[in-house]
Amino acid sequence: MTKTFLAGALLSASIFGLAAPAFADTELKVYISSQHQPQVWRKVMDQYEAANPGTKVTIETGGNTSEAQAQYLNTIMSAKDSSLDVLILDVIRPAQFAAAGWTSPFEGKDMSVYLPAYAEANTVDGKVVALPAFADSMFLYYRKDLLEKYGVEPPKTWDELKAAVKKINGGENNQDLQGLSFQGKAIEGAVCTFLLPYWSQGKNLTDNGKLTFDKQAAVNSLKLWKSFVDEGVSKKNIAEVATDDTRKEFQAGNVVFAVNWSYAWAQSQSKDSAVAGKVGVARLPAMTGGEQATCLGGWEWGVSAYSKNQDGAKKLVEYLSSKDASKFMAVNGSLLPTHSELYKDADVLKAAPWFADAKQVVETAKPRPVTPRYNEVSETIRTTVNAVLAGVTTPEDGAAQIEARLKRILR
């Protein structure tokens, strides 16, 4: 494809007598969702432009949730639109984009420089379909001050968390103080909500694309979340709570424990935060008798298969996923690095000291099922979690519905 393009370009150049330098002017358009600090990425693009004279990079922003972003890109890509060269993709999407033929593979790319989880997430059928932008996973945020006041250690199991909340709530006697905030709205985050206790029981959802659904583990997971609502640990309208609601409630000082991604850290330490300096970050608790598990997040850079400047776009993506760019984003945007050695880097640790412990968490984080039909898997799980938390469906019926629908999707 590239060869025919080059040949065509050379042919037209010789026909029209264009001078060679005209080709040096490369214009690239990068799509970044507005939730991912495009203003900080802009500085990385500026550095790239400075190092590569003749290249101009513009940023298009849009879609402030993973779903909104996916819908936008689905529309653009199914129309074979060539206006975007480089795309930022949620870690769950490379498989779908590869199956649809929407991203160009990076041939012969050495993925061992990245954390293993991201080398794996970006490799589909032996082909590297995208390169990592930044790492992420879910953590347990807690109020250090309140836990110290009541002599409670960060909980290792969900049952310990319940007991801790009861102890703290009993002492504080504050109606507005919620024990645990998590995502119950039918959004992508609710998929992780379901999977955290499910994985913690040592079960996996898929194995090599085949469904390995454990119904009892699913029932236990849904029951656990419902019990938080029924026992008053989480508030009754948890089915309305999205990721950023959790962040806001915690930041306003109304929550003892919160399940959230790493991005919540920077804002919880900002000037307008009620909890600055009072926040601890720990691994997520386990089911009693199970192992601690968390959900792998992070975003990737893909090159659009319809980009008219494949080589230029790939070169830019190589830079955006390089160690330098990763370090810059860790220091300036508090995004977790995808390069292992950066977790020990002095500059990075100065900006976000807890990154020192985060590497182990990211390394043990589990990926959501890798399948081209992920959107259907996600829809099935998140609407069921939402229905169970709203009290519309029982955990048993919910697990049965998930099983029946996943069986049809992951045949």
Add this chain to the structure above:
Amino acid sequence: MTTSTLTKTDRTDRQPPAWTKMLDLSDRALAVLLLAPAAILLSLIIVYPVMRLIYTSFFSLSLTSGLPAEFVGIENYQLMIEDPVFWETTWNTVLITLITVPGALFVGLGLALLANIPFRRQWPVRLSLLIPWALPLSFAGLIFAWFFHSEYGVVNDVLSRFGIEGVIWFNSPNLAFAAICLTIVWKTSSFMALIILAGLQTIPRSLYEAADVDGAGRIRQFFEITLPLLKPAIVVALIFRTITALQTFDIPYMMTGGGPGTSTATLAMYIHQNTVSFLDLGYGSALAVVMFALSMCVTAVYLRIIRTKE
């Protein structure tokens, strides 16, 4: 025919250029020629997409499979019959139509009668009628999602001031459904009111004056004069409202996203989900064909009503 012979004799004197001969068309041919641009445009933007949609609905075409389109006959339609979510979303759509169309008609009629009262200043009334209509659907959905929010919403706040404990609207399928229907009625009754108001203003005052002389009361006047003369306007308003009700998407999409579970999802949302999110174009097309057929049936029924009335 006579006209054309006349023009011919006129022209022989002036020796018209040869090409005008070609334009010397019969009435029928002229009609075809004049209608052609509109017909071509309509075929391109309406007939072709609809045909293409029906064609695609007979194929298995999913962009996530990486496989080329394969002809599967009516398999997509068979899948649909077995799909509980299809029936649930279709039922929700029909229910929304059955509730919000009459709801918007009654509220709209009331608003139109109110706006027709000769106030000293007409514009504040007319403006407040126009605002809900001019507001984009998704904005209305977002605004009402906040109104009905269990913690920050104004609805629960007002309820609590009257000593009634607030409810979590979006936690219950019935309450969420009620909230959506209320929002749709609020949003669409102003459109009804505008059309009915236009109809009201065509009714001559002399009819009411004559009725006054004959001793007919206000209520009698309404049922004997106002309502019968408003019928054409009401039917037009109903056609438009019913079709947009069958296509309900924006308001439930913004308010509940179909939740809790899929209990407030509409057929249009399910089509959107299958095509834009799941990229299953074959199945999505089959669903869209069903919605198209539904809309056509409703239109046919209304057109029938208009025709028999005339």
